[in-house]
Amino acid sequence: MMTQSMSAATSAIAMFEALRQKLGQQVQSVRADRVDEVYILLADADIRPITEHLRGEFGARLVTVFAEDRRSVEGVFFNYYVFEQKGSAQYLIVQAPVRSDTLEFPSLSAELPAVNWQEREIQDWFGLMAVGHPNPRRVALHDNWPDVYPLRKDFPIETVLPPFEGERHIYRPALGEGVFQVPVGPVHAGIIEPGHFNFAVAGEPILYLQLRMFYAHKGTEKLFEKLPIHKAVFLAESISGDSSFSHGTAFCQAIERAAGIEVPLRGLVMRSILLELERLCNHVADIGAIATDVGFVIANAHASRLKETLVTLNEQMTGSRLLRGMVCVGGVRRGWDQAQLDALRITLDSFAREFQDLISLIDRSESVRDRLEQTGVLRPDKARDLGIVGVGGRASGVDLDVRRDHPYATYSRYSFRVPVYQAGDVWHRMQVRIDEVNESIGIIRNAIEDGLQREFRVPVPAIPPDRCALSAVEGWRGEIIHWIRTGPDNLLERCKIKDPSLNNWPALVEAVQGNIIADFPVINKSFNLSYSGTDR
């Protein structure tokens, strides 16, 4: 530990000198909070030179952008730009002050469409202006909201806003002979979450899709600043119900990193197993749902039956079908006895067999293949530009997986393959899921034999205030990021949540173009993004 932090400090000094040479006085300081988490403080809000340098020199990827209101302590807002480099487990976090008199920061969206929504979210929630943004309209608050900035510290969460007036959304008109617009939502035909889609179509093919999300916005990030940490774990589990365990784990990891809590090996192993169980449940359900959307209902009957056996197992392992109430700061809340481990082995074995049957049914159906191949294509170059992550990214050549790139829990102890395809159609998004199911089964089998010590949880000391920490988890959808700053009395000053869905919605817009409107459901399902995770 000692040598680790010393080497982190030395490398931070080296990085500071190198950056100073390139970028001069704009770089104020470099500090390594942890070996894999380095903060670079800038003198002003101009993020462009260092972004160019990091992307150009190191091929770094901008993971996420978010803001924090530090006016009462430091007199400014901060924007945080999280970068990662291929082949390095380190996250570089550039911290850029935004002056509280001008409230402006330069936008990167023109060069990096990946941060389009995230910069606009900062505009809506903090009242900072992304200067030069190509499309600065509201995204996170609807157009009929009054001018409020809910994530500023001087906005009380209990504020009761007056009834909304005026247009909820101002859409760009789609013009042309025979072009008409089809509005869909926020209440959809199936049992799914709310969002509004506005299709511009000419005949059947979709020319242009406009999305309006944030119908499920319920003040989650603000609420994190009010709840004591042990209660906030349950809020994290409710960010996106289908990713309860992933978000819960990402949150607990963030607290553990901030407070320097070391989770015992057994607790980490159990987390790995449960994370993979969550992946299995959702992937098999999605495979069934994709089959349904092209009329192969019998496959879904089997898939949903298999999912039911897995959620039944979830309940046996954790007391909850959604794996809730299991993860906690310091490890997991309960250990497993022999009967539970036996149930895990037996269910996993029969699931593995039956899953192969399911896939062979789908593989044998030419009509399924015919409907899914070449449908909803997201080209690799578009996927890279838009910063698509997770399943949708890997089906379009984006080779990212937090489990491999920034190992957490016990993933560095197991070998597994990260499937990557280039075709980017619905069929390959399903293939990624099929491959990942097989890999997850392998990971769980390895993990069952791993770390059989008794201790799965450590007592949690008082969490020290004013510590920052970044935590990443590869949820079944993709990269989940939580960033926190701790406050006094076991509260949080700030908790930023980035669900992979937030990055990935623009992929849907891209993938549906030129497809017929009747294929929209299956294309949407093949990404299966979380509305609640996006809207928070």
Next chain:
Amino acid sequence: MFKILQKTVSTGTVTANYPAEPAKISERFRGRPSFDFEKWKDARPAAEVCPTGAISLSDKGDSRIVTVDYGLCVFCGLCAEASSDQAVRITQEFELATPDRRSLVLTADYTLNADRTHHTLRKVDRRLVNAETDVENLGQKARETIQKILGRSLAIREVDAGSCNGCELEIVALNNPVHDIERFGIHFVASPRHADMLLVTGPVTRNMELALLKTHGAMAEPKVVVAVGACGISGGIFGENYASLGSVDKVLPVDVYIPGCPPRPQALLHGILLAVGRLAERLHNDRAG
């Protein structure tokens, strides 16, 4: 085709016969926490850890009123872990749906010792009674109602008014071959105009308020509204804030409340079958009136 049939035959029947037979659930399942108020020596640790304030205290001088609201409960089990006196126990009960929101709330009135622990229990106000004690026959009764009165089908429109999607997962599971809600003639429909029942999840966000009202308005009379999950009943962990109204009944008249976070499929089925009874009553009254 042959392979498909072969797989169907080898799989056999997987549908569970709930509620005619008891639900098969894991012994680890966390259902309703039950409180032994006589034995409970201190409610403070449980109230302290409860993530949603489902257990709350109000102290006045040397007396204390403890309130337990199952409408807020997320069934995390922390209250049982925190209460060293074993007075709080996690049971397997999940059939908690009720037409009466107030029946989800219990209160206990204590006098206190000098160290703020409980001295004596003065009174317990316990309205928590299952509206339908005859759970086994609930399915048969609903089936008859649907057959005779509703023209052999009951249509449900589901609206997510800002949930975390946990409730949606369990509602979707009602359609899988194991829970198979269609065996009662109940099915989910795309249009509110076809629907007899509105099933609502989520704390009702400001952004979903209007859509929820419009969906309800588009339904023909008679209709029933079911609020699903801790969020639908009480706002759950989100509660009321600048973006969340904090419960379905702030916006619509609710006929049945189904506690859970999320309620398991059998709990949903139990609540939906109860609501069928309410709908039957309403139809009957309409005809009589």
